[in-house]
Amino acid sequence: MNNEAMISVFGSFVGDEEITNVTTCMKSQWMGFGRQVDDFEQKYQRKFHLPTFAMVDSGSNALFMAVTLLDLPPRSEIIVPSFTWVSCAQAVILAGHIPVFCDVDLHTMNVRANDIQTHITDKTAAVMVVHYAGLAVDMDPILALGYPVIEDAAHAVDSTYHGQPCGSIGDVGIFSYDAVKNLTVGEGGGITARDPIRIERAKVMRYCGIGKSGFDAAINTTGGKARWWEYNIKEPFIKMLPTNIAANIGLAQLERIDALQLRRKEIWQIYQRELNHIPGLIIPPDASEGDRHSYFTYCIRVPQRDELAHYLLDHRIYTTLRYHPLHLNPLYGQTNVRLSNCETLNEDALSIPIHPRMSDEDLDRVISSIKRFYL
Numbered sequence: 338m339n340n341e342a343m344i345s346v347f348g349s350f351v352g353d354e355e356i357t358n359v360t361t362c363m364k365s366q367w368m369g370f371g372r373q374v375d376d377f378e379q380k381y382q383r384k385f386h387l388p389t390f391a392m393v394d395s396g397s398n399a400l401f402m403a404v405t406l407l408d409l410p411p412r413s414e415i416i417v418p419s420f421t422w423v424s425c426a427q428a429v430i431l432a433g434h435i436p437v438f439c440d441v442d443l444h445t446m447n448v449r450a451n452d453i454q455t456h457i458t459d460k461t462a463a464v465m466v467v468h469y470a471g472l473a474v475d476m477d478p479i480l481a482l483g484y485p486v487i488e489d490a491a492h493a494v495d496s497t498y499h500g501q502p503c504g505s506i507g508d509v510g511i512f513s514y515d516a517v518k519n520l521t522v523g524e525g526g527g528i529t530a531r532d533p534i535r536i537e538r539a540k541v542m543r544y545c546g547i548g549k550s551g552f553d554a555a556i557n558t559t560g561g562k563a564r565w566w567e568y569n570i571k572e573p574f575i576k577m578l579p580t581n582i583a584a585n586i587g588l589a590q591l592e593r594i595d596a597l598q599l600r601r602k603e604i605w606q607i608y609q610r611e612l613n614h615i616p617g618l619i620i621p622p623d624a625s626e627g628d629r630h631s632y633f634t635y636c637i638r639v640p641q642r643d644e645l646a647h648y649l650l651d652h653r654i655y656t657t658l659r660y661h662p663l664h665l666n667p668l669y670g671q672t673n674v675r676l677s678n679c680e681t682l683n684e685d686a687l688s689i690p691i692h693p694r695m696s697d698e699d700l701d702r703v704i705s706s707i708k709r710f711y712l
């Protein structure tokens with residue numbers, strides 16, 4: 338039995354500041370949606386230079402909201418890369434549309450304009466892109482196709498494309514702050530849009546389509562609203578409110594995100610150097626000149642991928658594949674479509690540990706175990 342601690346593939350870091358903020362929040366007896374959400378929204382928007390921003394309760398829900406915000410005709414086709422998390426397809430279906438899966442580039446693992454082009458029909462109404470691992474998608478050729486673009490920047494907090502923050506380049510963009518993301522609040526998400534009207538609407542939608550709370554109406558109205566408990570329901574929507582607890586964790590994370598990113602970058606660069614010369618192992622690409630990577634996941638391509646994963650697990654190193662291509666899932670009825678790059682990645686890609694809690698010893702263990710397996 339190997340008693341070494343398991344090295345996790347993903348992870349976040351929270352410290353005393355997050356704990357203090359949460360304790361203060363709980364002692365205030367206001368744990369749900371409140372002022373600290375506004376505070377987080379303002380600071381997050383400023384920190385990442387976003388045009389607009391609203392916090393919601395998860396990246397998955399932000400995706401559903403993003404698709405809804407485009408107001409597409411029912412049963413529109415939205416082209417989605419197959420190499421992504423299930424929420425991308427679920428959001429499209431739940432909003433009443435049809436996800437049409439496309440391939441990605443083998444090298445960047447990102448969708449390209451020509452991957453999208455081959456799936457365009459007269460029902461195509463929008464395109465979804467995913468900045469896989471935190472590497473920016475080449476957005477210009479995709480924008481040039483002329484369709485509304487939803488940007489899934491769940492991995493790409495802190496990533497940029499040609500100097501612009503990922504998430505803010507298309508029409509609507511989303512972020513995830515789940516437990517293993519670069520910036521975590523436990524579970525949470527965010528949404529941005531170029532058009533501020535969309536984000537005003539998102540803030541109404543996230544509270545069951547009502548927007549303002551009765552309490553706000555009561556304390557903010559100067560005599561005008563006699564019955565502050567009455568609703569003016571704007572549209573049918575589900576509840577996606579973030580909590581003050583989550584916002585308080587986020588506020589502390591914003592203070593440390595630069596340090597967390599530095600540690601991710603350091604690990605990334607050591608992998609790039611140490612794994613570069615293993616025969617058959619393909620390291621992931623760095624960001625293009627002028628772009629910034631978020632280093633969310635480090636995904637290698639290797640011969641004998643399954644054997645390596647099992648060998649590493651036997652040595653208490655947890656790895657995984659992000660993602661099992663969506664078109665291979667019978668639920669979506671597209672298993673007859675061949676997306677050869679996604680299918681190649683399904684056989685040879687592996688995410689190995691990268692996160693800010695990894696010690697130098699953990700990093701050495703991962704590198705030496707991979708070298709031992711191949712050399």
Ligand SMILES: Cc1ncc(COP(=O)(O)O)c(C=O)c1O
Pocket residue numbers: 395396397398400421422424425467489491492512513514515524525526
């Ligand atoms: C690419 C991508 N999109 C969306 C999401 C959904 O985010 P959340 O976990 O906050 O719902 C994830 C989560 O891992 C993701 O990886």
